[in-house]
Amino acid sequence: MIQMMLRPRWVAMLVLALAIAAGFALLGQWQLSRAIESGVVVERSTEKVLPLNEIVQPDGPPYDSANGQMVTVDGFWVAGDEQLIADRLNGGESGYWVVSHFITSEGAHIAVARGWAPDKKSAEAARENLQVGTAVEVTLNGRFVAAEAPELPKDGRDSHEMTTVAPAALINIWKGFTDQSVYFGYIVDAKAAPGLAVIDSPVPLEDAALNWLNVFYALEWAVFAGFAVFLWFRLVKDAVEREEEEAAIAAAGTPDALP
Template identity: 45%
Template sequence: MLRPQWLGMLALSLIVAGVFAWLGQWQLGNAIDTSPPPPGMTEEVRPLAEVAQPGEYLPEPLVGQRVETAGRWIPGDFIVVSARVNDGVEGYWVTGQLRLADTAEPTSVAVAVGWTADRATAEAAASALSEEAAADPDALVEISGRLISDEGPALPPPGADPEEITRMSPAALLSRWHDTEGLSVYRPYVTSWEALGGLDDISSPAPEEGGAVNWLNLFYAAEWAVFAGFAFYMWYRLARDAWEKEVEDLEDAAAS
């Protein structure tokens, strides 16, 4: 084990184990949040621009944050999204494009304005809201609700209407919106606190508050510690096997 090649292997094992130990320490640092968000933070109504910016992903602690903003509805951009569950009942959301006021460049956020269990009711509400917006396109409206992460677009199931939108994705809605040239769009969307167009309120309870310990990261930290120990074990096992083979060869030579 004290031969140059095995001492070189030991040095390599020390380097590998050091890298694993550093990764374990990094995971351990991420596993324990030393400054968790205060309880009830998501229930404090904050301006949308303070919580997120257009094009940015919503950080985990801010998912479900109550926000408020103001803007005008874009006529013709009230779209029905299906497969929306409200208090255990599947139905439909009506969503709209809210062009925000007081922004340096055109900026919009998708807003779910209400829920219904009936498609015909949802389509009628979407049509009525579009007509109302077209009648007064400059009307300023104030919206308060929860800010939720983009669910991501998805293909409809086989045999379904290819135009059907089953996931709340601003990216998918953007492809159907009007007046989008040079438009900045928020990745998350807002569920309105009060329903519009005669629809039912969207059930949007406060998100569960997480603990200060991320157990998955803690598990990863333990894994890296095991890997560091395994690097030493591999060196010891290889060196011992080589030594035992040499001893056997010497014994065979002596016996012959």
């Protein structure tokens, strides 16, 4: 069989098979590098306070890079548009958020979580204090968070009770809101309103998962590379077996050749 492998025809086919295998190996390496790149965490400075309109625009979904970013914005509170959000954890303890309606100086609307209370009674008392406000421009600093989806209360609770900060639901109860610009997210105030505790707002964790689809493709290309060499070996082996069989027939004096 070694003599067969050394024939020019099969040497040339081996070179072709190795070239094809090398191409497959390069494609596999490229797929693997893509999988690794997708799993690399790109650090971003979320704690640097940036103007809100620099990281996200109203009337559209925010980019992932905007989620968790500390922002600043000027605008006005809309007194009387405070809502309670139940089942919010603060330091591992469940309680209530008080969420206000804020209009930026550019006229866009956004929800702002003003603070946390351990029980509904305390949250309602704080909300009453906030509902007596004046239209004075203020500078708001806090962490921007992507909007949450509306959820129906569970366990037979009041159907009007909110458990998520969902602008899609809030705009239906905000006073005087029609079709103005709105941010699909909210701000967690860096300071707490009177009667409320500051909401825990830790630095967001960067979570990047390895792209297993690219890893699977890389393994596929490796299999293809191995198959190219195996196919060459199989063809050589078949050729050797065919010649040996033909030689055996000739030695037996059979004039007929194999098909």
